Amino acid sequence: MIEVQGLTVRFAGVTPIDDMSVVFPDGTCGLIGPNGAGKTTFFNVLSGFVKPAAGTITAFGQNLLKVSDYKRARWGLRRTFQTEMAIEKLSVYDNVALIHEHSGAKRATRKDDVLKAIEFVGLETAPHAKVGGLGARERRLVEVARAVVGKPRIVLLDEPAAGLPDEETAHLAQVIQKIPGEVGALVILVDHDMSLVSACCETTAVVDFGKLVASGPTAEVLRDEHVMRAYLGTETPIDDSESGSGVGAAP
Amino acid sequence: MSSSLHLERAVVIRGLVIAVLLVIVVAAVPKLVGADWITTFTSVAIYSLAALGFGVLYGRVGMISLGQIALLSIGCWIGTRLAYATAIPFPLLLLVVGGIVCLIGVIIGLPALRLSGLYLALITLMFAGATTVVLGATQFPNGGHGFLGYTSNSSLIGLNAVRRPAMATSDVAYYRYVVIVAAIMFLIALVHVAGKPGRAWASIRESEPAALAAGVNTVKYKLWAFGLSSFMTGVAGCLLAAQIGEPRAITFQTQDSLTLAATALIGGIFSLWGAVVAGLFNQLLPFIFQAQWGFNPNFLLILFGAGLLQVLLTAPGGLTEQFPKDMANLGRLVWRGVRRLSPPKKEPPESAKETTEEPT
Numbered sequence: 001m002i003e004v005q006g007l008t009v010r011f012a013g014v015t016p017i018d019d020m021s022v023v024f025p026d027g028t029c030g031l032i033g034p035n036g037a038g039k040t041t042f043f044n045v046l047s048g049f050v051k052p053a054a055g056t057i058t059a060f061g062q063n064l065l066k067v068s069d070y071k072r073a074r075w076g077l078r079r080t081f082q083t084e085m086a087i088e089k090l091s092v093y094d095n096v097a098l099i100h101e102h103s104g105a106k107r108a109t110r111k112d113d114v115l116k117a118i119e120f121v122g123l124e125t126a127p128h129a130k131v132g133g134l135g136a137r138e139r140r141l142v143e144v145a146r147a148v149v150g151k152p153r154i155v156l157l158d159e160p161a162a163g164l165p166d167e168e169t170a171h172l173a174q175v176i177q178k179i180p181g182e183v184g185a186l187v188i189l190v191d192h193d194m195s196l197v198s199a200c201c202e203t204t205a206v207v208d209f210g211k212l213v214a215s216g217p218t219a220e221v222l223r224d225e226h227v228m229r230a231y232l233g234t235e236t237p238i239d240d241s242e243s244g245s246g247v248g249a250a251p
Numbered sequence: 252m253s254s255s256l257h258l259e260r261a262v263v264i265r266g267l268v269i270a271v272l273l274v275i276v277v278a279a280v281p282k283l284v285g286a287d288w289i290t291t292f293t294s295v296a297i298y299s300l301a302a303l304g305f306g307v308l309y310g311r312v313g314m315i316s317l318g319q320i321a322l323l324s325i326g327c328w329i330g331t332r333l334a335y336a337t338a339i340p341f342p343l344l345l346l347v348v349g350g351i352v353c354l355i356g357v358i359i360g361l362p363a364l365r366l367s368g369l370y371l372a373l374i375t376l377m378f379a380g381a382t383t384v385v386l387g388a389t390q391f392p393n394g395g396h397g398f399l400g401y402t403s404n405s406s407l408i409g410l411n412a413v414r415r416p417a418m419a420t421s422d423v424a425y426y427r428y429v430v431i432v433a434a435i436m437f438l439i440a441l442v443h444v445a446g447k448p449g450r451a452w453a454s455i456r457e458s459e460p461a462a463l464a465a466g467v468n469t470v471k472y473k474l475w476a477f478g479l480s481s482f483m484t485g486v487a488g489c490l491l492a493a494q495i496g497e498p499r500a501i502t503f504q505t506q507d508s509l510t511l512a513a514t515a516l517i518g519g520i521f522s523l524w525g526a527v528v529a530g531l532f533n534q535l536l537p538f539i540f541q542a543q544w545g546f547n548p549n550f551l552l553i554l555f556g557a558g559l560l561q562v563l564l565t566a567p568g569g570l571t572e573q574f575p576k577d578m579a580n581l582g583r584l585v586w587r588g589v590r591r592l593s594p595p596k597k598e599p600p601e602s603a604k605e606t607t608e609e610p611t
Contacts, residue, residue, distance in 0.1 A: 047464050073466025085461035087453050089521070098450040102466030146465070 007055030018210035028187040030197040030204035038210040076153030088132035105150035117149035296433040299530030300487035304480035310520035313456035318375035321382035324503035326488020341416035348489040356481020412496030519569025
């Protein structure tokens with residue numbers, strides 16, 4: 001479980017996250033909101049790239065903000081990026097092995113773990129193939145394989161289906177759905193594709209202007225009039241006390 | 252399984268080819284060429300190491316350093332000074348000089364933790380300029396006393412040249428020694444590039460935030476790259492000191508760092524072979540232009556400029572990536588031409604075919 005309390009991020013005069021409190025229970029949680037709502041900034045805070053002005057993040061009972069950025073992978077945090085970041089010059093195997101060897105996983109199990117992660121995401125490409133020669137779908141799957149290798153505790157997926165056609169998004173949805181059960185990690189999925197969020201996430205939180213707009217079971221949240229207004233651009237953030245259960249506003 | 256076997260076989264074949272090439276370079280070349288060529292090839296091996304250092308930094312990590320020749324000259328200076336001051340065996344001298352230059356390189360690398368691209372290039376170029384000025388003022392050691400080891404007493408100058416290893420005092424033996432040391436340095440670079448540091452460097456080059464998210468300690472691996480690059484360049488400087496014997500006779504110019512960077516890019520920054528090509532361009536071409544053809548080697552700057560433009564526009568992988576592709580294309584073109592010129596095979600007429608196929 002991840003518990004966020006009063007998180008505030010300021011960049012000069014801009015406040016992309018404004019006193020946000022939210023709880024992500026285990027399983028797959030969606031995090032949605034219009035462009036500029038603060039979703040990627042929130043991921044950057046979790047990754048340690050951005051230091052918040054105020055607030056706490058407690059993940060599995062530990063203050064995540066006290067862990068330095070590169071040590072968070074060793075702690076068990078994995079993420080993908082909006083713009084896919086698989087390393088072109090390396091092979092598929094080396095791309096995944098990189099995470100394994102820098103996250104403190106045992107060397108003896110490296111080959112098996114890496115090949116299992118590649119198989120888990122359903123990548124048919126040969127492990128020694130260079131990533132630079134792969135298509136968009138394969139590169140996205142390499143990124144997801146990087147995110148699930150080596151016993152992660154939290155997997156952050158930032159628009160993993162961006163630019164993919166429907167049938168490839170459907171395959172990605174199947175992979176994401178398997179992560180909590182087979183890998184044992186809590187997944188937070190950011191995406192604008194509501195069919196992907198509906199298919200994968202039991203619970204969803206909605207943010208706008210850096211504040212929590214709604215949270216709870218995905219089906220309920222997506223029907224919420226506050227959420228619809230937020231997407232149409234007429235919503236103002238509500239008090240945390242008004243949000244529902246599941247992914248919830250933290251007390 | 253079969254693909255991994257295929258890969259292993261490819262690695263073995265590549266290793267064998269390199270071993271055969273190395274044997275030819277070490278054993279056969281001295282028998283085929285004259286003394287001046289041997290001296291030039293020794294310089295090629297030494298400058299290949301400096302280019303390798305540049306390649307590790309820029310090609311692998313994406314950090315552009317224009318101070319390689321400065322580090323080479325510092326290695327040359329320290330090698331000369333220690334050779335005069337101590338009697339330590341030559342291989343140990345190489346390691347000590349490499350270690351000291353490695354430390355200097357790590358210190359120069361500290362700004363790289365904050366700077367990148369043009370700013371880092373400028374900082375390292377300024378370092379190269381400062382080194383040129385300081386070495387110009389202090390002179391190379393010539394057997395004198397004191398920290399600088401320099402004396403202006405003309406009766407002492409040139410009494411002792413910088414010593415070479417006992418097993419390689421002649422030019423040919425020293426050429427072989429340098430080639431073997433260079434091969435070891437290339438092997439060290441290969442082990443790094445193919446292993447954990449290489450993967451970490453590749454991730455930093457791709458994206459620093461992504462590298463951090465992958466658990467890569469970017470500070471450590473950036474400084475590691477600077478350290479390795481400087482170590483190899485320092486060793487090259489020490490080899491150069493013993494090759495020349497009297498290093499005060501040579502001058503290192505700031506612009507040499509730019510030429511080295513240009514030739515490394517032309518050779519191919521993403522391949523270790525690119526460093527060998529850079530060494531050839533840097534030392535062999537000027538020798539051929541000047542000693543063989545009588546041209547002013549400064550014309551090479553124009554050639555390098557044009558080559559760099561060509562590489563940046565059309566072949567970012569440099570000659571080592573582009574040349575095999577061009578040769579394959581040429582081969583296909585020739586093969587197509589040969590097939591077109593050869594007379595077509597005579598086929599039996601349709602009627603004859605039908606007759607044979609039909610049952611009687």
